[in-house]
Amino acid sequence: MSDSLLDRVNKGILGLKPYEPGKPINETQKELGIKNIIKLASNENPLGISPKAFKVISEKKDLNRYPDGNATSFKEVVSQIEKIKTSMITVGNGSNDLIEFVSKCFLSEGDNAIYSQHGFAIYPLAIKSTGAKAIKAKARDWGHDLNLMKDLVDEKTKVIFLATPNNPTGTVLESSDIEEFLEAIPSNIAVFVDQAYFEYIEEDKYKISFDLVKKYKNLIISRSFSKAHGLAALRLGYAVSSEEIAEFLNRVRQPFNTNSLALAAGVEAVTDKEHIAKSVEINKSGMEKIKKAFDELDFKYIESFGNFISFDSQMDSDSSFDFFLRKGIILRSLKVYEMPQHLRVSIGLDDEMDAFIKALKQYKKAF
Numbered sequence: 001m002s003d004s005l006l007d008r009v010n011k012g013i014l015g016l017k018p019y020e021p022g023k024p025i026n027e028t029q030k031e032l033g034i035k036n037i038i039k040l041a042s043n044e045n046p047l048g049i050s051p052k053a054f055k056v057i058s059e060k061k062d063l064n065r066y067p068d069g070n071a072t073s074f075k076e077v078v079s080q081i082e083k084i085k086t087s088m089i090t091v092g093n094g095s096n097d098l099i100e101f102v103s104k105c106f107l108s109e110g111d112n113a114i115y116s117q118h119g120f121a122i123y124p125l126a127i128k129s130t131g132a133k134a135i136k137a138k139a140r141d142w143g144h145d146l147n148l149m150k151d152l153v154d155e156k157t158k159v160i161f162l163a164t165p166n167n168p169t170g171t172v173l174e175s176s177d178i179e180e181f182l183e184a185i186p187s188n189i190a191v192f193v194d195q196a197y198f199e200y201i202e203e204d205k206y207k208i209s210f211d212l213v214k215k216y217k218n219l220i221i222s223r224s225f226s227k228a229h230g231l232a233a234l235r236l237g238y239a240v241s242s243e244e245i246a247e248f249l250n251r252v253r254q255p256f257n258t259n260s261l262a263l264a265a266g267v268e269a270v271t272d273k274e275h276i277a278k279s280v281e282i283n284k285s286g287m288e289k290i291k292k293a294f295d296e297l298d299f300k301y302i303e304s305f306g307n308f309i310s311f312d313s314q315m316d317s318d319s320s321f322d323f324f325l326r327k328g329i330i331l332r333s334l335k336v337y338e339m340p341q342h343l344r345v346s347i348g349l350d351d352e353m354d355a356f357i358k359a360l361k362q363y364k365k366a367f
């Protein structure tokens with residue numbers, strides 16, 4: 001036996017590196033001495049929080065009390081809007097929490113879970129931390145290759161993670177393809193469909209309906225309040241699954257994983273259709289503007305269905321990231337996603353897009 005405690009860490013965790021979030025604005029300001037930093041690094045809603053949600057949290061008084069551990073009011077509102085039973089809902093401290101619940105519930109050493117190359121970075125972290133093996137399916141045209149993912153299934157596979165739209169590629173899967181996939185794989189494998197960017201989806205064929213959960217008992221669908229709803233700082237998401245799976249997910253959930261402010265804001269945010277519509281509208285026009293600039297300046301980008309877009313910077317992405325940083329714009333280098341020249345840009349407000357495009361023109365000239 002090794003005598004160092006550090007050598008005795010769970011084997012699955014030994015190979016992990018901490019998740020690197022987008023660079024924060026304050027730190028960058030201090031580091032570079034630039035005043036007006038624009039952060040387009042974490043797919044946040046540039047419009048901010050819904051005014052209705054802001055009102056309830058700024059008036060909230062009972063912060064000495066523990067939150068409602070069952071998230072009763074929040075679940076009731078979601079259940080009414082989405083026409084699902086409250087017992088099918090599991091709340092998460094951000095939807096990342098739900099990825100961990102599913103991993104904890106189903107995976108341990110000797111098992112495996114499948115995710116896609118260029119898929120969301122939290123999946124392999126959550127999988128490996130249980131001691132299970134993370135199997136990466138090679139992407140096709142930057143997106144999930146469902147046929148390959150199906151072929152990779154073996155008797156040890158317990159979970160498959162799908163993101164649509166996927167971050168950082170922005171690629172989508174059609175609902176009918178997911179249904180076909182669910183038909184083709186054994187029903188004793190959990191399929192987690194991450195729809196963190198659901199509100200930005202325009203065409204119905206890319207919206208994964210909660211009705212599918214009634215038909216496929218192994219399906220778990222997640223939604224987030226960090227993107228279109230603008231509540232990233234509060235940490236709120238939820239999963240919809242069969243009641244039986246929800247009961248298991250709730251066993252590993254800490255009783256107060258979602259806080260009172262998040263739950264109160266969530267109730268307002270889901271019903272604030274006006275704020276969502278405005279956010280989606282801003283995203284749409286920003287997306288059109290940025291794609292036009294990429295086309296004009298001859299940068300290749302991946303068609304995106306989320307509130308961000310990834311483009312080939314034609315240079316090592318750590319260097320191109322640095323160029324933009326020095327212009328006061330924080331982007332995301334996609335090196336860790338096996339996209340060594342790509343940068344991801346979150347869609348911001350109109351003037352933020354103009355600032356990015358100005359910097360992009362300077363970047364183009366500089367090399």
Ligand SMILES: *Cc1c(COP(=O)(O)O)cnc(C)c1O
Nearest residue numbers: 094095096120167196224226237
């Ligand atoms: C941003 C994002 C999440 C959301 O994370 P939260 O924990 O809800 O903030 C989940 N999945 C994907 C693919 C994302 O891009």
